[in-house]
Amino acid sequence: MTTELSNLFGYPAAFLxxxxxxxxxxxxxxxxxxxxxxxPMYTLFTLGVALWLGYGIAIGSLPVIAANSITLLLASVVLWLKIAETRRIALLRKIEPPT
Amino acid sequence: MTTELSNLFGYPAAFLxxxxxxxxxxxxxxxxxxxxxxxPMYTLFTLGVALWLGYGIAIGSLPVIAANSITLLLASVVLWLKIAETRRIALLRKIEPPT
Structure with a gap:
């Protein structure tokens, strides 16, 4: 298949x-x-996206670097909020253990 | 950078x-x-992964096809459960509107 045709899939895929x-x-x-x-999903995913960013830097691909920088930032926000929630619940359980 | 070195990032990235x-x-x-x-996330993401699968088929890359087939299946499960939950909530609101 031609490069133009495969790009018809690749670019909207990366964007979405x-x-x-x-x-x-x-x-x-x-x-x-x-x-x-x-x-566990956001832990594995954020780590994976950080490695994709490393891959983009290694092969010198600006689209891979750009896309994964954005995803890394957004996934990190979700991961950080999830860790904060998990710690909050653990703390509450320590104060008031579930019966 | 050598291909071997970039693969050190690429393969664990795809796996994770x-x-x-x-x-x-x-x-x-x-x-x-x-x-x-x-x-909205799972709608956009599932569509995006389906396009990545199309891209993999277009360029004839077995790793891209394999990875995105698995992700497509898993993301579809989450999307399907989310749609079911959204419809259930909409139905409950129709029976008993929130005050």
Missing amino acids: TTIAFVPQAWQSWRTRNLAGISL | TTIAFVPQAWQSWRTRNLAGISL
């Missing part, structure tokens, strides 16, 4: 999987409701 | 961002708690 984290980070930040969010 | 969705899909399936999950 990058901007997808905008509504998630915004919702998590605004509501502070992290109940359904998986801590 | 793919398997990250396993704990999220599992938690969402098990708990049915989708409260903190953003519907």
